[in-house]
Amino acid sequence: MLQTLKDKVAVVTGASAGIGQAIAQDLASHGASVVVSARRLERLNSLAGQIQKGGGVALVVQADAGDAAQIDALVEKALAWGGRLDIAVVNAGRGLAGGLLSSERGQWEAMYQVNVMGAAHLMRRAGEIFVRQGRGDIVALGSVAGHHISPFSGFYGSTKWAIAAVAEALRLEVCGRGVRVTTIKPGIVSSEFQEVAGYGADFEKLTAKFGRVLEPVDVARAVSFIVSQPPHVHINELIIRPTGQDYP
Numbered sequence: 001m002l003q004t005l006k007d008k009v010a011v012v013t014g015a016s017a018g019i020g021q022a023i024a025q026d027l028a029s030h031g032a033s034v035v036v037s038a039r040r041l042e043r044l045n046s047l048a049g050q051i052q053k054g055g056g057v058a059l060v061v062q063a064d065a066g067d068a069a070q071i072d073a074l075v076e077k078a079l080a081w082g083g084r085l086d087i088a089v090v091n092a093g094r095g096l097a098g099g100l101l102s103s104e105r106g107q108w109e110a111m112y113q114v115n116v117m118g119a120a121h122l123m124r125r126a127g128e129i130f131v132r133q134g135r136g137d138i139v140a141l142g143s144v145a146g147h148h149i150s151p152f153s154g155f156y157g158s159t160k161w162a163i164a165a166v167a168e169a170l171r172l173e174v175c176g177r178g179v180r181v182t183t184i185k186p187g188i189v190s191s192e193f194q195e196v197a198g199y200g201a202d203f204e205k206l207t208a209k210f211g212r213v214l215e216p217v218d219v220a221r222a223v224s225f226i227v228s229q230p231p232h233v234h235i236n237e238l239i240i241r242p243t244g245q246d247y248p
């Protein structure tokens with residue numbers, strides 16, 4: 001039987017847009033108290049307002065998900081506010097168009113900083129807390145682009161390959177102590193992601209044949225399902241694609 005999320009406290013990074021925003025809304029609709037974080041404060045305030053209007057509970061914490069000190073402060077604020085932490089959704093991230101030769105070299109470090117270094121730091125902080133309390137869920141956003149590496153968006157794919165490896169290593173480290181670590185690998189989701197990554201007309205051509213792509217809420221429903229499993233059940237990896245997506 002699925003467990004209620006009432007009385008659970010969740011942190012969601014990258015909650016100002018797309019998948020993270022939908023995850024925060026869905027977790028809140030299932031009763032979780034949600035700490036929403038990103039850099040764009042107005043977006044977060046508006047999301048928190050929507051959640052509260054729907055009867056939910058939310059706290060806004062502005063933070064750069066690539067900055068270790070700001071991640072530490074986010075975790076401390078969440079603990080102080082909720083009195084506990086049960087779920088960490090490690091979602092903040094960005095793409096980068098092009099392969100190794102064609103991607104913009106000046107963006108490599110910034111992308112690695114948020115997609116890998118910051119994500120791993122948050123997983124470590126949440127992992128420490130969850131091990132102490134003997135329970136907790138860490139959900140990291142990977143990607144099909146990190147599952148099947150391809151020249152298209154290859155360097156971005158390497159960040160998602162890396163975070164899936166980090167998540168699996170952490171799962172093995174903490175699963176014996178009641179902590180679950182899940183990697184979700186979505187296919188194409190309609191969000192601001194494509195614009196931020198700099199995907200152009202080629203991407204539109206590639207995806208047109210896939211038909212309808214995923215909406216952020218499609219991924220959010222999967223996250224709520226995963227963290228609602230009873231304590232002895234762990235869905236530790238999930239790939240979710242638009243039905244018509246045959247690449248990557």
Ligand SMILES: NC(=O)c1ccc[n+]([C@@H]2O[C@H](COP(=O)([O-])OP(=O)(O)OC[C@H]3O[C@@H](n4cnc5c(N)ncnc54)[C@H](OP(=O)(O)O)[C@@H]3O)[C@@H](O)[C@H]2O)c1
Pocket residue numbers: 013014015016017018019020037038039040041043063064065066091092093094095114141142143144185186187188189190191192193194196
């Ligand atoms: N869309 C897809 O097709 C797709 C597919 C597979 C996986 N994913 C992964 O899913 C996650 C969410 O993507 P999305 O599609 O929802 O993209 P999105 O619409 O562009 O949203 C990205 C979110 O990440 C936040 N973010 C980015 N850099 C940040 C930083 N340095 N510090 C704090 N927050 C930061 C953004 O907030 P601020 O700009 O306000 O900080 C925003 O809330 C990413 O990890 C992405 O790699 C996406």
